[in-house]
Amino acid sequence: MKTPTPKNYQVPGFKAAGIACGLKKNGAKDLALILSTTPAVAAGVFTKNRVQAASVTLSRRTVKKAGPIRAIVINSGNANACIGKQGMTDCKTLIDRLARELMISKEEILIASTGVIGVPLPPNKLTDGVPELVEKCSAKGMNDAAEAIMTTDLTRKTAVARFSIGKNKIVIGGIAKGSGMIHPNMATMLAFVQTNARIDPSTLQQALKEANEASFNSITVDGDMSTNDTFIVMANGQAGNKPIKPGSKEYAQFTAALTEVSKNLAFQIVKDGEGATKFVTVRVSGAKTKNHAKKVAESVATSSLVKTAIFGEDPNWGRIICAIGYAGVPIHPDRIVIRLNGATLYENDNPTRHASMDSLRRKMQKPTILIAIDLKNGNETAEVYTCDFSYDYVKINAEYTT
């Protein structure tokens, strides 16, 4: 669906660049760099797919060491996955080259990739691009970086939030990519967030996990989980605030802002979902446990039949209750209430009679759809975000070349 292009942003002490190194055949930007001018700490979450790109293996390892991080390098157009040992060799070659150019340690560089699986990286294209990449790196380069990580994305994705800790102004900004293969536990998406806040790595990891759960782990486009998913936050401490401690008011502020940026990026991914024409929120309340709420929301948000009905602007609550029924969660069908953009569709074990089907259909014509499900079985809630399932999803994915 058409969305306004988000604005460029700057985070104090961060620079970025995006260039075309020749991986994408159409000459589009395909190599990005995010650089902190001073050593930063990093936290990250990565795909749970057992088949993983070399860059995921390497970055996961580096983040775990919790040492200082200066840079993230990202290529699009090639996932660098499923090509045996060559994948790791190519990762290390690129990192070596970049470390020399930036005159920093190899251990200070994270790496991520996205694109076609199983095709070896063309030799030298990435390393040959490094000098230009470093030269172009500037405080105004975030838009270029956001563009250089796109694959089937129609728009670049950026988001920013600001708040203060005492006199210290904190900025949290991020870029992301993703439009297909999006499913809880992240799926094909990359997100890179930068902040000038001072925070230690383990507290940052905790905040990131909370933000991730409410954002990237709550969206689904097509139920497929990729080999390359990566969400990394870098914090360079240049705001000079007192370090943020877990459980403090500042931690709550920071996590709220980080969640806001992450959700904003996640929503942009759903709106850019392959062939999407509508943004759908599935809100489940009255569940016995948080896990039940999320399972039911995911079941509805993942149903191809629900998603094609939304594309067809059909208030088909039957497919919704059906997907609730096979979520694998104990429910009382006779208690369930289903509302669609405010209109009650199902209640008291029966569909609601409506004066006019036309007014219901008009509600379906909106670009934003809220499916609210009350299980009346407890007090827990969850939201999952998705898009509809259109002809264009099939078109895009039938024609995307191996």
Add this chain to the structure above:
Amino acid sequence: MKTPTPKNYQVPGFKAAGIACGLKKNGAKDLALILSTTPAVAAGVFTKNRVQAASVTLSRRTVKKAGPIRAIVINSGNANACIGKQGMTDCKTLIDRLARELMISKEEILIASTGVIGVPLPPNKLTDGVPELVEKCSAKGMNDAAEAIMTTDLTRKTAVARFSIGKNKIVIGGIAKGSGMIHPNMATMLAFVQTNARIDPSTLQQALKEANEASFNSITVDGDMSTNDTFIVMANGQAGNKPIKPGSKEYAQFTAALTEVSKNLAFQIVKDGEGATKFVTVRVSGAKTKNHAKKVAESVATSSLVKTAIFGEDPNWGRIICAIGYAGVPIHPDRIVIRLNGATLYENDNPTRHASMDSLRRKMQKPTILIAIDLKNGNETAEVYTCDFSYDYVKINAEYTT
């Protein structure tokens, strides 16, 4: 995909009929009856969806009682689900009327429904149809019954198998419907099998479970499971064979023939999958457990990305290995071998180099696709059957009216 229309069949001692009672707006057949001329035993499996049609609740209960069964009545055009207590009342009214017409006990009648959820059955249409239904019931009526249970199906589905126990000729014949909402644990499908074999209800239930696992529980079209799935076998013993005992040679013969009929019907459902252009077998070998094998096969067969790639005739093994990776089963990515219609696509942690991409694409152009995956991690195997994911799937499901 276009398939030859299967032939009519007869099972000794069974009659059937299919008529139009007015549930379907277009005047097509929508009420079916299968009748045994003598008391039969029945076995059945039903949807695991927690939201269930009244007919499912009722038939499950009747089958469990293991008493004599004479008839099954099935309507299409209305699922009789999610309409509160009215659903059960309407079931019982129809059964009462039919019992009087056939002069048999209400306890001897099973019932099944398929169609739109949440719309109450129009009063009297079903009961008014009963006299014509009974009058038309004949040994040659199976095709009419098969037609009367169709919803979005493009073709009626029948299958038959024959074998001998000594001098006794056993016939097993069946009808089925289903084209969307098809997923393991049965999903929107109905199947009714009749046999003249002599077998007690618990042995029949055991044979049915084996046949079901290899057929209806191994197919997926779109990952949605319905409120109405039903698979019932009736055996009237008119062949006069010595009763079939578990563990016997005859049991093995009977189960093989029942599996053959069930698989045949299940394959017809997949081929008639909404918008399907190809029949896809996902065969997993080298798994540690049977459950692992099936989970991996299901993960690949359910992936929208794999299914759109097959529609696009694209040998995209990357999406296959990706779906293997998120199946939730321990694997060794470096051992996996993926073959597509005989051509090795992935081996030794690397995609296989092919002399020509054209020959690979030609293999993809066939209407039948075999994805063979060797996990090289054990000796267990499983097969799951599915179809591709085309524009027409979206079209059919966006336009099917609530």
